[in-house]
Amino acid sequence: MPTYTVTAPEACLDQEKRARIAAAITRIHSTTTGAPSYFAQVIFVDVKPGLYFVGGTPLRDRQVFVHGQIRAGRTAEAKHALLTGLVDAVAEAADLPQNCVWVYLVDLEPSQMAEFGHVLPAPGDEAAWTAGLPEDDRRKMQSLLTPPA
Numbered sequence: 785m786p787t788y789t790v791t792a793p794e795a796c797l798d799q800e801k802r803a804r805i806a807a808a809i810t811r812i813h814s815t816t817t818g819a820p821s822y823f824a825q826v827i828f829v830d831v832k833p834g835l836y837f838v839g840g841t842p843l844r845d846r847q848v849f850v851h852g853q854i855r856a857g858r859t860a861e862a863k864h865a866l867l868t869g870l871v872d873a874v875a876e877a878a879d880l881p882q883n884c885v886w887v888y889l890v891d892l893e894p895s896q897m898a899e900f901g902h903v904l905p906a907p908g909d910e911a912a913w914t915a916g917l918p919e920d921d922r923r924k925m926q927s928l929l930t931p932p933a
Contacts, residue, residue: 785819785823785824785825785854785855785897785899785904786813786817786819786823786824786825786852786853786854786855787825787827787852787853788809788813788824788825788826788827788850788851788852788853789827789828789829789850789851789852790802790805790809790826790827790828790829790848790849790850790874791828791829791831791836791848791849791850791851792828792829792830792831792846792847792848792849792878793830793831793833793836793843793846793847794830794831794832794833795830796830796846796847796848796878797828797830797848797878801877801878801879802828804877804878805826805828805848805873805874805877805878806826806828807877808870808873808874808876808877809824809826809850809852809870809873809874810824810826811873812866812869812870812873813852813854813866813870816862816865816866816869817854817858817862817866817907818907818908818910819907819910820910820914820925822925822926822928823899823910845884846880846884847884847885847886848874848878848880848884848885848886849886849887849888850870850874850885850886850887850888851888851890852866852870852887852888852889852890853890853892854866854889854890854891854892855891855892855893855894855897855904855906855907856891856892856893856894857891857894857906857907857908858891858907863889866889867887867889870887871885871887874887894906894907900917900921900924900925901921902917902921
């Protein structure tokens with residue numbers, strides 16, 4: 785449901801930092817919103833030198849940009865907690881100062897989103913939605929809670 789795209793200059797984030805960032809984003813999103821952790825997606829994009837500009841000039845510092853697409857319907861307080869929690873957690877996981885982490889959240893209407901082949905529920909209706917899914921789809925989603933062996 786939420787999709788977080790993490791963009792950084794090439795070589796800014798190694799695999800260990802990516803894993804810590806993905807775990808942190810998933811944890812912060814789940815604990816702040818109450819949504820099951822298997823809903824969260826984190827995608828990393830590395831940008832080659834000279835292809836990332838800030839203020840019209842090539843980026844000179846290490847910078848991590850997190851673009852989160854989340855379901856609309858959360859309170860302003862919940863979104864603020866999510867935003868500040870993500871900045872703190874990503875900075876720590878990436879071993880960067882907070883001023884090197886930018887986070888943007890974008891609300892999407894749940895009725896305009898489909899995942900696992902099903903239109904998404906409103907925030908707070910996840911349990912009923914999950915319970916109403918075909919058993920195979922429910923098992924597939926819940927299997928994402930257990931890391932592969």
